[in-house]
Amino acid sequence: MPETQYITIISKRKKVVIGISTILYIITVGKSVEIHVSGGAIYQTRTLFGVLAGQLGDSFIQVRRGCLVSAMAIHDITDKINLSNGESLEYVSRRKKDIIMHLRAKQRSIIDSFAAEDIPKSVEEYREHYASFDNMPFAFTDIEMIFNEDSHAVDWIFKYGNPALARLEKTPLEKLIGSSFGSLFPNMDSKWLRSYERATLYGETLEIIDYSPEIDTYLKVICFPTFHGHCGCILFDISEIKFTKNSSDAEKALMLYFGNMPDAKI
Numbered sequence: 257m258p259e260t261q262y263i264t265i266i267s268k269r270k271k272v273v274i275g276i277s278t279i280l281y282i283i284t285v286g287k288s289v290e291i292h293v294s295g296g297a298i299y300q301t302r303t304l305f306g307v308l309a310g311q312l313g314d315s316f317i318q319v320r321r322g323c324l325v326s327a328m329a330i331h332d333i334t335d336k337i338n339l340s341n342g343e344s345l346e347y348v349s350r351r352k353k354d355i356i357m358h359l360r361a362k363q364r365s366i367i368d369s370f371a372a373e374d375i376p377k378s379v380e381e382y383r384e385h386y387a388s389f390d391n392m393p394f395a396f397t398d399i400e401m402i403f404n405e406d407s408h409a410v411d412w413i414f415k416y417g418n419p420a421l422a423r424l425e426k427t428p429l430e431k432l433i434g435s436s437f438g439s440l441f442p443n444m445d446s447k448w449l450r451s452y453e454r455a456t457l458y459g460e461t462l463e464i465i466d467y468s469p470e471i472d473t474y475l476k477v478i479c480f481p482t483f484h485g486h487c488g489c490i491l492f493d494i495s496e497i498k499f500t501k502n503s504s505d506a507e508k509a510l511m512l513y514f515g516n517m518p519d520a521k522i
Contacts, residue, residue: 263311265291265301272299276315277459280329280339282308284322294341294460317358319347327362328457331450332408340454363457375483379433382416395421395491398482401456402436409453411438415486424491426471441470448477455479456487465494 264273278293284305291299291308301308309316309324316324319337323346329339333356336344347355376382382398389396399412414432422429427440438444451462461480468475474494482488501507 263308265299265303265308267299267301274299276312277328279312279316279326280341280343281316281323281325281345282312283324283345292343294458315362317355317362319345319351319355321348323347326458327359330359330363331453333359340450340458375486376415379415382433386416386418389416389418392418392420395424397421397432397489397491398486399437399452399489400486401452409449409456411436411444411449412452412487413437421491424471424473424493437470443469445469451477452479452487452489455481456485 261276262273263276264271266272274291274293278295280292280294282289282291282305284290285300288300288302289305289308291301293299305322305324309318312324315328316326317330318324325337325339325345329341331338331340333347333352335349337347337355338344376385383390386396386398396416396418397414398416400415401409402411402413404410413434413436415434417425417429417432419429422432425432425440432440445468447466448464451464454460455462459481461478464475464477464479466475466477467473476492476494476497478490480488
């Protein structure tokens, strides 16, 4: 791992400090290098690719000449490198097995590091830690991600949930807590896994607005990292949310909000 958690570059004649954990990938474009970070920002610099590669450390994988990708940002590898943020990158096909082998090793190292002393050890400890959420009007849960041997998230276990979660999921809390989502809902839609995996491995806070066939409800979900290997989720039934415009700034706020959505055209 790199000795520092940040790199400093010159981009557009300004000094920019970038957290290494936020970097998705770096790629050579002409005589410059683009640094793509979580959230969609792209920084262009004349710093040499080799210099940046040395600063980023061994948690990045070179998938082709002039392209270095964070192991935590890779969702899977098909005919392209598919990132957790929805982007896809080209790679040298003859190196596919080697790239997959390195990816599994790096992600396994990340997952193995999840065993931390600060994680609650029992249902009671989770309840004590999240006691302030018990009476909240919105559903909240802390989930522990389950990874397969290829280091891909395949399910999750409910470690804590409040009464509002039980009402939303239409399942008693005593049945939810300690159970995997897949065991409770055989019609599990894997689309949730990608975002939860992204929050868990990459430390992002994400919003998902989609239909849940499991409970026949349109949901708004805000997910974010909690403990190592865990993800916290705040869930809302969209039909119960009402928008109120209280000032002239509300429209600007909505434009900013929708402008941050993928492929947004404003």
